[in-house]
Amino acid sequence: MCKECGCGQNNGNTRLQFITEGYTEESAKTVEKALLGLPGVMYVHIHWHEGETTIDYNPSKTKMTEIIKVFSDNGLEAGL
Amino acid sequence: MEVKVMQDVLGENDKIAESIHDKLAAHGIFVMNLLGSPGSGKTTLLERTLEKLAKEMKIAVIEGDLFTSKDADRIAKHGAEVIQVNTSGGCHLEAPMIEKALSDIDWQSMDMLVIENVGNLVCPAEFALGEQAKVTVLSITEGNDKPMKYPLIFKESSLAILNKVDLLPYTDFSVEEAVEDITTIHPGASVLSVSARTGEGLDAWLDWLRAQVKKAKEAAR
Numbered sequence A: 001m002c003k004e005c006g007c008g009q010n011n012g013n014t015r016l017q018f019i020t021e022g023y024t025e026e027s028a029k030t031v032e033k034a035l036l037g038l039p040g041v042m043y044v045h046i047h048w049h050e051g052e053t054t055i056d057y058n059p060s061k062t063k064m065t066e067i068i069k070v071f072s073d074n075g076l077e078a079g080l
Numbered sequence B: 001m002e003v004k005v006m007q008d009v010l011g012e013n014d015k016i017a018e019s020i021h022d023k024l025a026a027h028g029i030f031v032m033n034l035l036g037s038p039g040s041g042k043t044t045l046l047e048r049t050l051e052k053l054a055k056e057m058k059i060a061v062i063e064g065d066l067f068t069s070k071d072a073d074r075i076a077k078h079g080a081e082v083i084q085v086n087t088s089g090g091c092h093l094e095a096p097m098i099e100k101a102l103s104d105i106d107w108q109s110m111d112m113l114v115i116e117n118v119g120n121l122v123c124p125a126e127f128a129l130g131e132q133a134k135v136t137v138l139s140i141t142e143g144n145d146k147p148m149k150y151p152l153i154f155k156e157s158s159l160a161i162l163n164k165v166d167l168l169p170y171t172d173f174s175v176e177e178a179v180e181d182i183t184t185i186h187p188g189a190s191v192l193s194v195s196a197r198t199g200e201g202l203d204a205w206l207d208w209l210r211a212q213v214k215k216a217k218e219a220a221r
Helices: A025-036 A064-073 B002-026 B042-053 B070-076 B095-102 B151-156 B165-170 B175-185 B202-220
Strands: A014-021 A041-047 A052-057 A077-079 B030-036 B059-065 B081-086 B112-116 B133-139 B159-163 B190-193
Touching: A014 A064, A025 A041, A025 A064, A025 B175, A041 B151, A064 A077, B002 B030, B002 B095, B002 B202, B030 B042, B030 B202, B042 B059, B042 B070, B042 B112, B042 B202, B059 B070, B059 B095, B070 B081, B081 B095, B112 B202, B133 B151, B151 B175, B159 B175, B175 B190, B190 B202
Parallel strands: B030 B112, B030 B133, B059 B081, B059 B112, B133 B159, B159 B190
Antiparallel strands: A014 A052, A014 A077, A041 A052
């Protein structure tokens, strides 16, 4: 939703923060790219040293399991 | 409470958009929602497009602007049927405006309907107008940061046009980075580099449009 004018969909987006173990600089980039490509994912920020992963997404467009799959596909385990 | 009302409004918009989509698709008409910032070059690109394509096919244009008929006046010179919709300050077009505009256009005889939305990278992305494709024009002078800052419009657009590439030598804009960002946000999206001013890259854009028109016709058979 445009927050200025209030038009559009009630922004159904949720911001989640995962802690992910075992990032390398490279795998963090791969995960960021894969997450951003999912429907409804608008923003991804990863601190790869700490494993902190912030995702702004719309749960009606992408399921949590699809997000978890991105981590597991890259050999990572994420917890909320 | 307020949130519920907004969702209802959008639900209503989507219903009307769907009926427009189905009605025009059944006639084999390609409908494009043309999006982009003010000054990105949407109208200029459309003028150059009509100069070439108006000889090959019948094109109608709905021009969305807050005020004035400046864009419709420009388009009318290029052999397309055009209607101006003024939103009187509204930041985007909505499906009921298109439905109303269509009653003033001989749309049944068209091959393509172009809806040029209000210049805005935010709100128009949320409102379906019955289009088969959204196309976003991003001029390189707007900067490389725009796709990541306005992800929804690029997620929604099957094609992004990088316009004003004739100015590349005078800016720090990286086409490579833009393509990377846009296809990261929207895997499968196409990106074309164009200069509406010099005509560079215009042929690829025209071919893309011809292919969409052909596809729409074939789907209606």
